[in-house]
Amino acid sequence: MTVPTRVTARDATTPLSESLTRAASLATGFEVRFGLPADPVERAGWTTCAEFTAEPARFDAWRGSLAEWLREQYGEAPERTTAGYVMSWYLNVVGVLGGVLFHMARRVPSLRPQDVAIKVAGQGRPHTMGVALLTDDFACLPDDPAGNHPAATVVADEGALAALLRARFAAHSAAFVAAFGPTVRLGRRMLWAAATDALDSAAWTAGQMCGDESSGVVDASLLLPAKLEPFTSASTLRATETGWTRRRESCCFHYVLPGTEACGTCPRVR
Template sequence: MAQSIARLNTGSDIRFGMQSDDWTICSELLAEPSRFDLWRKDLAEWMVEQYGESDDRATAGYIMGWYLHQPAYLAGLLFHTARRVPSLKPRDMAFHLATDGRPHPDGIALFSDEFTCLPDDPASNHPAATVVANEAALAAVLRARYAAHAAQFVASFGQVVRFGRRQLWAAATDMLEYAPWAAGRLLGDENAGVTDAALILPEKIEPFVAASSLHFTDEGWKRKRNSCCFHYVLPNAEPCTACPRTCNNR
């Protein structure tokens, strides 16, 4: 595939067909859970610089969310913008970590041409395309592909943290809901992003722990988070918006 780069106004890149020593291939990371410990060590050093100390719950919570955001955002963005679902297999994805401070992912790479789309997609006759009948079917493909990737993460990351399966799947649910909403906000149509989230998570569907909870309030769109990143345990750290442990986010 010819290399193309979509640079977003989020401080991160989504790259198609990129491979480099600077990128971590998801399948390789998941195959060696001990590498998560090295990532957490780097994060802990940054936390000490920022907050005076680190916390095992916070390093685990941050990385749980950061990792799950990668397949969720790739899927949510392409679903929102093009009504396409790419391959989300760990071997087909990689991410890049920032090297100038906080070690968070600042780029996503996709190595596969395969995608699923709707009948009216202009590339529906492409050899790499699989066509489904309607948006509900496309959303089901997205859920299944994301769930398959998330299941491998839960199995791998669960070996090196004290979080249970419910907490890990709660985080996977949160990221799947957040991704299309974030894409809508980024591209100027938040309402459409909310609609996409409801299409992807219309009800509680296993293995996810809840339906989309996005609802409109006097302060705009809000949601009920199911998981916690434990940012609030750091010294002098403000809780995240809608933190499920410290505030009423219903």
């Protein structure tokens, strides 16, 4: 999934806000920011991931809004499709937050549910429109110019940094699986397959944003060098005659909608 990004920083003096600000001119359409808006009107639509995981009924409400939109567009709203969409949307934005900072700055933010918020569109298609980081804490490499910052934790090398991002994303995904899983009829493997897709796509997306897709693919191989539990596969990115692509591990169940077909990268397609 390619996510166009617009970055707004709460405080341009913190290392992570500086990292995100450097990405601000790359694209538009999806907001990544520090902190939540102070204005109550602008705050509408933002929900912390901790609120989602603590109150799974919020996922039901989100899927309900999506079902209304799908009925308007397709005449039907299969339960599998609303579950698949929300599953992918949620995990992808959390993955992109980690992947962008890892790729662009070799920095890994906290991804705890209480440290991340997402914005869902309030009208029309209720897709994710933004992600916010709520803490300045980060891990970095020994040569990072901000390595002596109070919010920084220095790790040994790129392999250790990639492993930390993988672990932090896995911990957030586990909280999501525990909260979202009982509300839908998707198996545990499907939920972890979606988490695998989100992590594998995160660095690839960042590389595309920076105009160096191949370097994003290399980063994806750092994050998923092999099938590492609880993820369901190593990176599936591969080169083709027309460019890079990947085989998805999970299904969004878009094909269940009337008049549609499975995506070309869907695991249901050989």
